Structure formats: C-alpha cells, structure tokens
Amino acid sequence: MRVVLVIALLVAGVILSLSLGARAVPPAEIWAAITAFDPSDPNHLVIRDLRLPRLCAALIAGVGLALAGVLMQAVTRNPLAEPGILGVNAGAGFAVVLGVYAFGLSGAAPWLAFPGAALAAAAVFLLGGGARAGSGGGATPARLALAGIALNALLISLISALVLMRAEALDVYRFWIVGSLAEAQMRPLLPMAATVAAGVVLAFASAPGLDALALGDEAARSLGTRTGLVRASVLLAVTLLCGGAVVVAGPIAFLGLAVPHLARMIASRSVVATLAVALPLGPAILLAVDVFGRVVMPPAELRVGTTAAALGGVIFILIARRMRPGEVT
Amino acid sequence: MIRLSGLLLAAILLGLAFGEVHLPPSAILRWDGAAELLIGVIRAPRVAVAVLAGAALGLAGALLQSLLRNPLASPDVLGFTSGAGLGAMLVVALGGGALSITLGAASGGVLAALAVTALSWKSGIVPLRMILVGIGASFTLQAITQFMMTRLTGAEAVEAARWLSGSLAARHWGHAMQIGLCLAVLLPLAALSLRALRLLELGDEVATGLGLHVTRARAGIAALAVALVASAVAVAGPVPFVALLAGPLAVRFGAPMLLGAAVVGAIVTVLADLAARGLIDGVQLPLGVMTGILGAPYLLWMLSREMERGRL
Numbered sequence: 001m002r003v004v005l006v007i008a009l010l011v012a013g014v015i016l017s018l019s020l021g022a023r024a025v026p027p028a029e030i031w032a033a034i035t036a037f038d039p040s041d042p043n044h045l046v047i048r049d050l051r052l053p054r055l056c057a058a059l060i061a062g063v064g065l066a067l068a069g070v071l072m073q074a075v076t077r078n079p080l081a082e083p084g085i086l087g088v089n090a091g092a093g094f095a096v097v098l099g100v101y102a103f104g105l106s107g108a109a110p111w112l113a114f115p116g117a118a119l120a121a122a123a124v125f126l127l128g129g130g131a132r133a134g135s136g137g138g139a140t141p142a143r144l145a146l147a148g149i150a151l152n153a154l155l156i157s158l159i160s161a162l163v164l165m166r167a168e169a170l171d172v173y174r175f176w177i178v179g180s181l182a183e184a185q186m187r188p189l190l191p192m193a194a195t196v197a198a199g200v201v202l203a204f205a206s207a208p209g210l211d212a213l214a215l216g217d218e219a220a221r222s223l224g225t226r227t228g229l230v231r232a233s234v235l236l237a238v239t240l241l242c243g244g245a246v247v248v249a250g251p252i253a254f255l256g257l258a259v260p261h262l263a264r265m266i267a268s269r270s271v272v273a274t275l276a277v278a279l280p281l282g283p284a285i286l287l288a289v290d291v292f293g294r295v296v297m298p299p300a301e302l303r304v305g306t307t308a309a310a311l312g313g314v315i316f317i318l319i320a321r322r323m324r325p326g327e328v329t
Numbered sequence: 330m331i332r333l334s335g336l337l338l339a340a341i342l343l344g345l346a347f348g349e350v351h352l353p354p355s356a357i358l359r360w361d362g363a364a365e366l367l368i369g370v371i372r373a374p375r376v377a378v379a380v381l382a383g384a385a386l387g388l389a390g391a392l393l394q395s396l397l398r399n400p401l402a403s404p405d406v407l408g409f410t411s412g413a414g415l416g417a418m419l420v421v422a423l424g425g426g427a428l429s430i431t432l433g434a435a436s437g438g439v440l441a442a443l444a445v446t447a448l449s450w451k452s453g454i455v456p457l458r459m460i461l462v463g464i465g466a467s468f469t470l471q472a473i474t475q476f477m478m479t480r481l482t483g484a485e486a487v488e489a490a491r492w493l494s495g496s497l498a499a500r501h502w503g504h505a506m507q508i509g510l511c512l513a514v515l516l517p518l519a520a521l522s523l524r525a526l527r528l529l530e531l532g533d534e535v536a537t538g539l540g541l542h543v544t545r546a547r548a549g550i551a552a553l554a555v556a557l558v559a560s561a562v563a564v565a566g567p568v569p570f571v572a573l574l575a576g577p578l579a580v581r582f583g584a585p586m587l588l589g590a591a592v593v594g595a596i597v598t599v600l601a602d603l604a605a606r607g608l609i610d611g612v613q614l615p616l617g618v619m620t621g622i623l624g625a626p627y628l629l630w631m632l633s634r635e636m637e638r639g640r641l
Contacts, residue, residue, distance in 0.1 A: 129636050142461060143641055149628070153628075154622065157622045158622060161618050303479070308472075310469050314465065316461070320458060
C-alpha cells in the first residue's frame with residue numbers, strides 16, 4: 001500500500017515537473033507534445049527541449065543519489081553516511097572542474113566524475129576510520145562526518161581556487177557546481193542514464209552480501225560471503241550512481257541521506273527492500289524539491305542543490321539527535 | 330611564547346614586504362612614493378586586519394575547545410561561524426554599514442550557537458553530538474547564505490561573494506579600527522574568563538565548591554567566543570579552520586592555551602593571506618579558500634590522531 005503511494009508521488013512529480021514553470025502547460029498538451037510533436041507550437045518546444053531533459057536529469061540524479069545513500073549507509077553501518085556530506089559528490093565535481101580548467105578538456109571532462117567519486121568515497125571511508133574496524137570501532141558516525149566535512153572543505157576550496165585562477169567566467173560550471181537541473185539539456189543524459197542503470201543492477205546484486213555484512217564480518221564470512229568482494233562491488237556501484245548523478249545535476253546533498261531512512265520506514269530493513277523502495281522514492285522527492293523551487297517565488301528559481309542542502313542539514317540534525325551517545329562514537 | 334612572538338613579527342614583516350607587486354628592498358629602505366602607497370596604504374591595513382581577525386578567531390576557538398574539552402569543538406565545526414556569516418550576509422545584502430554588519434554577524438552567531446546548543450541538548454551536552462548537530466547546522470546555514478547570494482544583483486552580489494569567501498582584499502584602516510575596538514572590549518573579558526576556565530577544568534563539583542556559578546560561567550565563555558567570532562567575521566568574512574587549529578598548535582609550541590591561540594591565529598591568518606595573494610602570479614585567491622586548503626588536511630590529521638588515542 002505504502003509502495004503504491006510512493007509510485008503515485010513519483011507520477012505526480014513527473015506530471016507537475018513537466019507542466020509547471022514560467023509557461024504552464026496543461027497535462028493534455030504534454031501528452032500531445034510527446035506523441036504528436038508539432039515544432040511550431042511553443043508549448044511543445046518547451047516540453048521537448050527543456051522540460052523533458054530536466055525531468056530525465058531529475059530521474060537519473062534521484063535514483064543515483066538515493067541508491068548510493070542506501071549502499072553507503074549499509075556498508076558503513078552508519079545512519080549519517082551520504083554522498084553529499086561525506087564529500088563523494090564534491091570529489092566528482094572537483095575531478096570534472098579539474099579536467100575543464102586545468103587540462104582543458106571539454107567533451108571528456110564529465111567522465112572524470114567517476115574516478116573522482118571513487119577516490120573520494122575510498123578516501124572518506126579510510127580517513128573516517130574504515131580500516132580500524134577490528135580495534136577502534138570502524139567508521140563511526142562522528143568519524144565519518146568529520147572526515148567528510150574536511151574532505152568537502154578541501155575539495156570545495158580547491159574548486160574555488162581553480163575557478164578563480166581561470167578568469168574566463170564559465171557560468172555553466174559555476175551554476176552546475178551548486179547543483180542545478182536547469183541546464184539539463186546540455187548534459188550527456190543518455191550515457192549517464194546507462195551508467196546509473198548499471199549502478200542500479202550492481203546495487204541490487206550486492207544487496208544480499210550487505211545483509212550478511214550487517215551481522216558482522218565474522219558471521220558474514222562463515223555464511224560464505226566474500227566480504228572484500230561485497231565492499232568492492234559496493235564501491236563500484238556508489239561510483240557509478242554518484243558519478244552519473246553529479247554529471248547530470250551537480251553535487252546535490254540531502255537526497256542520499258533522507259531517502260534511505262524514509263525507505264526503511266516504508267519497507268522492511270533488508271537492503272533489497274530498501275533499495276526497491278528508494279528506487280521510486282529518490283526521484284519522487286527530488287522532483288518535489290525541484291518543483292517547489294520553481295513555484296515558490298516566481299519568476300526566480302530556487303536551485304535544487306540549495307534547497308536540498310538546506311533540508312539536508314536539518315535531516316542530519318534530526319538523525320544525529322535520535323542516536324544514543326554510544327552510537328555517535 | 331617568545332618563539333611565537335618572533336614568528337608573528339616575521340609573518341607581519343613578510344606580509345608587508347611581499348605581495349602581487351614586487352617591491353625591491355632598496356625601494357622599501359628609501360621609502361619612496363611607491364613604497365608608501367603599496368605598504369602604508371594597501372598592505373599595512375590588510376595585515377593589521379589579518380592579525381586582529383586571526384587573533385579573535387584563534388582565541389574564540391581555544392575558548393570553546395577548553396570549554397567543551399574537545400579539540401574538534403571549534404566555532405567553525407559547531408556552525409557558529411556559518412551563523413555569523415549568514416547574519417552578516419543579510420546586512421551586507423541590505424547595504425548596511427560597518428557597525429550593523431558587526432551586529433548582524435553577532436546576532437547570527439548567537440542564534441546559531443543557541444540553536445545548536447538547544448538541538449544537541451538531551452539531558453546534558455555530549456560534545457560529539459554537539460559537533461554532529463553543528464555540522465548539520467553549518468550545512469543548512471551555508472545553503473541559506475548561498476541562496477541569499479543568488480537573490481542579489483550586480484555590484485552587491487560581487488561585494489557579497491567576495492566577502493563571503495573570506496577575503497581581505499581592499500581592507501582599509503577603518504576595518505582595522507573596527508575589529509580593534511571589538512578586541513579592546515573582548516580581550517579583557519577573555520582575561521577574566523581565564524580563572525573560570527581553570528576552575529571548570531577541576532570538574533563541576535569542585536568549581537561550584539570554590540564559588541563558581543558553573544552554568545553562568547559556561548554561558549558567559551560561550552557568548553564571549555561567539556562575540557569574538559562575530560567581530561572577525563564582520564571584517565574578514567567566514568574564514569574557516571583558523572579557530573580550529575590555533576589552540577592545539579599553540580599548545581604544541583608550549584605556549585599558554587588562550588594567549589598562544591590568539592598569537593597562532595594571527596600568524597596563520599597573515600601567512601595564509603600572504604599565500605593567497607602572492608603564491609600564484611596574477612591571481613588573488615580569497616583568504617578563506619587558502620585556509621580551507623591548509624586547514625582541511627590539518628583536520629584530517631587531527632581526526633586520525635584522535636582515533637589513535639581512542640578519543641573519537
């Protein structure tokens with residue numbers, strides 16, 4: 001029943017996202033614009049050239065960030081793990097900006113998001129005590145969060161330095177770096193959709209292994225789980241999901257933090273069920289945030305990354321408050 | 330302490346002597362028109378603001394770190410700096426003058442401090458929970474500040490963006506006077522708080538027995554730290570990490586925590602500003618970007634050390 005509600009929310013988000021904006025388009029005309037496209041009708045042009053790409057970007061980023069959040073929270077056993085706050089998105093963004101500004105790449109630069117995300121994810125996990133699992137308690141919430149803000153601060157400072165060092169104002173990149181869906185038609189949507197889809201498949205494939213890991217490494221091994229392989233495949237899945245999301249929408253926080261918690265309230269606690277609910281819930285919430293930002297004070301537009309970050313901090317506080325003192329450390 | 334004073338003097342001289350425009354030593358010694366303009370009018374007030382703002386940040390960090398007995402509990406990690414930044418940003422956006430920017434920063438900082446304390450209160454304060462709540466609060470406050478930025482247009486936006494990244498470009502003696510006056514009020518208060526801090530270190534019961542009103546002392550010290558942060562943020566923008574690293578670095582130099590933190594904060598800020606404007610030819614980076622690049626690795630190092638010692 002609740003899953004039906006999630007899907008209804010997603011459908012409503014899709015329709016609202018297509019019809020609302022500076023030029024309101026009634027739902028009937030949306031359908032006509034898709035099935036019987038008329039290039040002389042401005043409404044049809046708006047739908048096909050601006051709103052459909054924007055919708056696709058929101059779907060790709062919503063799925064990618066939500067599932068990445070589920071995986072990161074499961075593999076670190078940490079309710080505050082999230083690609084935005086832990087600096088994985090900033091790593092992807094930094095790699096892209098580095099490619100553009102320092103190495104003069106243009107077409108190939110978005111692909112650098114993937115090694116950037118992978119390096120940042122591995123770095124934050126190791127710096128946050130992930131390798132101390134045996135003796136010191138592993139990647140606890142406080143450790144990971146602190147490693148995340150340090151990594152975020154470092155990467156964002158480096159991005160600012162790079163952007164300032166090159167005087168030519170590439171506004172596209174400046175806007176992209178705060179997280180925005182507005183320029184979606186300029187992004188490589190199709191390849192990123194394929195990448196995120198591969199990440200989704202890999203996420204579901206690693207889910208049983210993650211359930212076993214939740215029992216502890218010893219127990220998981222005795223059940224025949226290859227713990228190293230599970231962690232490696234999770235890292236690869238997070239890389240594909242976050243990298244693809246960052247390329248189409250910029251670094252967006254909050255979604256990867258909130259969606260797994262909501263999904264666990266709706267589904268059972270197993271990783272597969274959480275992933276299955278997060279799959280429609282992620283894009284549904286991202287669309288809701290985006291639509292909110294578009295209608296709250298026209299004609300200006302609240303960028304989705306800004307709204308999401310503001311919400312993300314609040315959710316972060318709520319989750320931190322719910323933890324018992326022993327869980328924090 | 331003598332070593333630190335020497336370092337501070339050296340940093341100030343370096344800050345005055347070097348910069349984007351190279352001035353040969355002979356010109357400085359002759360003190361011709363160019364030297365007077367470059368050093369007397371452009372660099373000296375900038376270095377003065379860096380010294381005073383850095384000292385205020387370092388002192389604020391050391392006060393909070395001593396109060397919460399945690400080297401990670403600095404105003405930037407706890408979200409106070411972001412709150413002061415948002416408050417000052419609102420005033421900058423409304424076109425306010427120096428006094429109202431300071432007041433805006435102070436109100437923002439106080440509100441953020443109250444909110445973070447209230448939100449992390451759960452039958453007492455656990456420093457780590459407060460740090461987590463502070464991280465969340467910084468995230469939200471910075472997003473709101475970013476959003477305010479996008480609502481500004483033209484010259485205001487450029488000014489606000491520059492200020493927001495923590496910049497000391499185009500500081501004049503008025504700014505130095507402004508923070509100097511704030512410190513003239515706040516430094517004696519910090520000296521007074523020293524006794525209360527020493528008593529608090531003995532534990533609440535002992536401190537109460539020795540006649541200290543524990544809750545009032547804590548609130549007073551926290552308020553003092555917030556006021557110091559606000560006065561620095563008003564002239565230099567929300568500069569990250571100086572407050573975090575000054576105290577622990579001062580202790581490494583064997584200096585007394587509070588005084589040492591103020592001096593180390595000043596040294597770090599002057600040197601970071603020098604690097605920001607002089608390291609790359611033709612590029613003036615904002616101070617905040619440079620302290621971010623220098624400070625983040627320090628936070629990571631401290632994190633790993635705290636983990637090794639089993640305190641985190």
